[in-house]
Every structure is written in C-alpha cells, then in structure tokens.
Amino acid sequence: MMSSEDVKKETRRLDLGPYRGEVGAQYDDPLFVAAIAHPEEIWARPDAELLLDKRNRVGTVRVLLSSGLSRGIVVKEFSSRGIIRLKSLVQPSKAARAWQGALALNERGLGTASPGAYLEKRSRGLVELSFFFAARIENADEIRGLFRSLPAADLEPLLSALAAFLSQCHDRGILHRDLSDGNILVRKDDSGRAVFYLLDTNRVRVRKKLGGFRRSKNLIRLGVPPAFQRDFLRSYFGPKPLRKAHWFWYRMNKVVFTGYVGLKKKLRLRQIARFLRIQ
Template sequence: MLRYHSIVPEGEALLTQLLGYIHLHEGGSSELPPAVHITEIYRGRNVLYRVECPEGDFTIKHFGRLSLLRRLYYGWTNSSKARRSLLNAVQLLAYGIATPEPIGYAEERSALGGLEDSYYVTRYLAFTGADLQHEARSGEVNESLTRALATFLAELHECGIVHEDLSPGNIPYIYDRAKEEYTFMLVDLNRMHFTATPLSLRASIRNLDRLFAHPRATEALGRAYAEARGWDPAVVQPALEAACDSFWLHRLPKLALRYAQRAEGMSAPTFLRHYNAYLRWRRLRHLCPIGSWQRALHARESAFYTRYLEVEDVRRALAKRENYPHTPLS
C-alpha cells in the first residue's frame, strides 16, 4: 500500500504520477511516455533520479531496501528516511538555509505496517558544484570558496543545525559569477538534528571532522571558520586537525579494505587476516624492549602500510604517528 505526504497543493496527484514513472522505469517497461525522461544521477545504497516530465523537473531519491527489523521499526514508529528528509527540509527553509525545494515523500507499507519502500521528492536544481571532493582532498585551496563555505557552516552551527553526514557530497553550491557569490545548500537530509542553542566549539569541530581531508584544506577551513564564529584560530585549527586525524584514522581500515579489493582483487577475509597480523606486529613492537626486534617488526609494518594503507591514509596521520616511510602529500 502506497502512502503519500506532500506540502504542495497538487502533492498527492503529483507524487502518484511521479512514482508511476519511476516504477515503470525501474521495471524496465517500454510504456514510459515519450515526454518523460529519467536520468540516474547516483547509485549506491540509495538511487537518485532526475525526472523530466510534463509535470516539471524533479529529483527523486529512492531509499535502499531495509532489513526486516528496520522495516518494522521505521514503519511502526513512522520515522522513515523519506519522512525525516521532508521534515528536516521544511525546518531548514524556516531557518533560511537553502535546500532543493521539497515536494513530499511516498512510502510503501506492508499489511503489518512495515516500511517496504520510500521515496523523497524535490524540485530539480542544477548546481554549479555538486561535490566538494576536489577541495576536500586537494592541497589547492580555493580561498574564496573556503571562506564562503566557512561562513555557511558557521551560520548552520549558530542556528544549532547539525547535519550528521556533513561530507563533501552533501553541500552542493551555486556560484554566481556576476556577483562572485556562492550559495551553499544541504542535501541528504535524513540524518540531522537541531539544538536549541548554538553549537559549542567541541560540537562544531566534531561536526566538521569528515568534511576536508587534506591538511592544507583543513587548515584553511579551520582559519576561516574560526573567523566566521569570532573564535581564536590558534584554538580552532589544532582542534580541527586533531579531530580530522582521528576521523580518518578510524575510517582507514574500511577504506584500505576497499582499496585491496579494487586494486588487487583481495577478498575481505584475506585482507582482514593480513590486517590483524599487522596490528599484532604493531602492538608487539610497542611492547618489545629489544631494539633489533623493534626494527624488524617496524619493517614488516612499513611494508604492509606501503602496500595497503598509504593510498587511503589521506592525511598521512598513521604514517606520522608510527614513523612509517611515506610519500608526502602534494
């Protein structure tokens, strides 16, 4: 059973029509009207579509399938990702924070009330930049973009807005060349919360730790963000650097596993066996009082690091901490 919720007058009829197009497209049907064009923008855990049709130009996010327990939980608590996306979008707009214009969401429920499928629908918006990944990983700092981004982030945090996946792909922007102005927006809104007071320094830093990986980009962002909040850059920058190091070190095993699978076709169990051996060498080296053993263990660790970890040690935080030979960041 499909349920529709919309904040526009024509919402239910519009959502019904749009979901009909998506179902035809996903089912491989040849009955899709000639005037309807569906483009897949992104595919991962979720799928993002652009739908150009007589009714308008829209973006539809089809959320991924859930486990049985999650289907029951989201259905019975009425807390689907699609519903949260709409509610958060409305609240962002009330704060004056830009996000693509929300239309509504649709949910498919089972006879027991479990959530089988869900979709979030907005007006389509063409971004100048849909991803800050280049700025995140590059040492080439765009000062004007960084300052504008820092001002936007400061505004979010002053309003008590916490996007819990504040990553480069979730802050697209539109750049007005004539005015030399950036308008940043938030997307992927299902994981957010709002606080009654501005975020503290600690909470702000924690919210920024996954945004920029490259140390030079982090340094520039920390300096600009501190100025936007009226804080001391000498306090903010080291705190942000430490938080970013911690975040990327925590993610390193997962990223390295993906690299080993992609680059060498290694299975997950094989990589984890090698990685656990590496961890044992490292612990033993730290405990071992004999210098020759320490050097031998360090050499084994360094070889493993160079082969599997260095590519994804994006800040070289592990290399510096453990004194591994490494290629400096450009």
C-alpha cells in the first residue's frame, strides 16, 4: 500500500482561470490539462458520450496524451445548489471529496477508477460547478445486473468474493456511504479472479475502526438476493461464526431501508426536493 505522503507527492495543484483543483501524476500531461481546462465545454465535444443527465452529469471522452496514446476518461459534473451549495462554504466540493475518496482507496490498495483530476469553481466561497475526472474501467460490469442474471452456481462464488473485498475495505477503514449495486464494478482478471472497483467515491469516508454492527448496516443497500443474504454475511465475517446479533441487525436495517426507499418513490420526495432546489 502507498503511504499518504507518497499519494500527496503524486498530485499537483491546478490553477486554470476560474477553476482550481489537482491532477494526478499519471495525468499530469499538457494535453490532458488543456483538455479539461474548460470543463463545462466537454459535453459539446463530438466524442463525448453522455451516460447520465439527472442531478449530476456523467459521461465519457477520449483524451490524447503527449505520448500519442489516448485514454478513456469518465467525467462527472456535480450540481451545486440549495443546501448543498451552502454547505460548500465550510466543506469541500463533491468533486474534491470524490478525489480524496479515490486517493484514500488507492493508498489502501483497494480497487477504484484511477483518479485523473478534479476542478471546482467558487464564487464568494460557494461552489458553482465541480468536476471529477477518472479513468474509464474497461470490460467491467455493474454487479446489479449480475445479481439478477447469474445462475446460483455462478452467483455464489461472486458473492463470496464480493464479501471478502468489502470486508477488506472495512478492515482498512473505508466506509462507503452509498454502497449500492450501481457503485461497484467487477471484471475478471487473466486468471479468472473477480476484481472489484468502488465508484461514486465522493461518498467514501475514512474511519479509524469499524465495529461489527456498523459494518453490517453498511451492507444493506446491496441487492443481494434474499436466499443468499445469510451466506453472504457469513462470507463477509470470514472464519468467525456469524453472530445472531449481526444477522438480526442487518435484516432489521434492510427491512427499514427497503421500506424507506419504497415510500420515497411513492411520495416522489426526490422530485419535490429538486423542485424546491434543496437537493
């Protein structure tokens, strides 16, 4: 694992007109910096592919480097309005948090998209726009689709490998506050082993220690099929027997969370929050 000092040495501050941010050593290339210097114009590029356009925008572009090689880059534009914008007076932008979260994962040897850079534009201390740039992970699948499509014989080893990966994340102090199916990618390496990558790294937090109950609760957003949930938790806790208290805590929070999500959809709370510009 890399030390925090090594990570800091491999980044450089950026000052691009109204935008401030950082760039990683692997992407500290004049052509890459020039390509992201006006991030709000990226979506007009002919090669830009918009993948999501809701509260935030997510898309991909290809950037030519000085070496003559090109890299696929995922761009995430974070909106800043309402309460979120007010919070930016005292908090880093979402793009800055995505950057910090990705560096924290790299530092601990955990899988995520290689962070390229982040930029933010502020006015009177408030964030107006912020962008996070990371490498596109090729030949990888969201685990969400695999949960639904894989037969039991293939799903069981995937869940076992996922449980081991997430246990390792927690052991190393990583708490992802939106640990859902859409934020984990998986691909097979040359030996056929499953390799996992955490996305949405602005939701990553670093903690000194995570207890069993907090760990269990952190897993409830994952759409593990009900028939596999107990075995998934057994695999997560490893050689230690699964405590009844941890299983009860997981199931109770799972039921509450599922009910909350259903109620939120029924009442359209997210649409109301957007209309009132508080989210």
